[in-house]
Amino acid sequence: GAVVSQHPSRVICKSGTSVKIECRSLDFQATTMFWYRQFPKQSLMLMATSNEGSKATYEQGVEKDKFLINHASLTLSTLTVTSAHPEDSSFYICSARASWSGHSYNEQFFGPGTRLTVL
């Protein structure tokens, strides 16, 4: 139980295009999802927190108009990187907080990550 999936696992796009990354909680409902970014040899940096049906809350320094987050259902959140540039190339990881996972109440589980490369 408590599985989080991401799609795609890898994506390469041209500069100026937009890329959408999906995050799904497969066997539990997630009222809250988180998006992280990780550059090579660095730790995970929290980008934003999204609650189902509400606008996302972005961390300081994260451009909300560039990183569009939608959390329309209890099992799906999407991150769209708009007008991507090479500096947006990174490892994007989502996390879902379970209302009840069968393992632990209100705990957070992570997806496998999406490697974005912008040429």
Add this chain to the structure above:
Amino acid sequence: DAKTTQPPSMDCAEGRAANLPCNHSTISGNEYVYWYRQIHSQGPQYIIHGLKNNETNEMASLIITEDRKSSTLILPHATLRDTAVYYCIVRVAGWGKLQFGAGTQVVVTP
């Protein structure tokens, strides 16, 4: 959330116990200690968490000092697959954001 301090790296021999320390001297009374690990190019994996009592599960044991200012994650019999970055995080259980520090790079050698 309180911050944590971990050694940047440590090596461990396969089959031996790995003891990973973490300092969290400013932890609040309602904050738990969480441990996650991240194997290269994968998402973080939950290991264990605790408040003040020692905890054990199928993956590891967590020893928290009586004053709660530090803790130790114990991998009882390290295998090569335990090579990863291990993160110690403190936060209110089930709520708040998981903020990752630099973690400890653990390398298990044959």
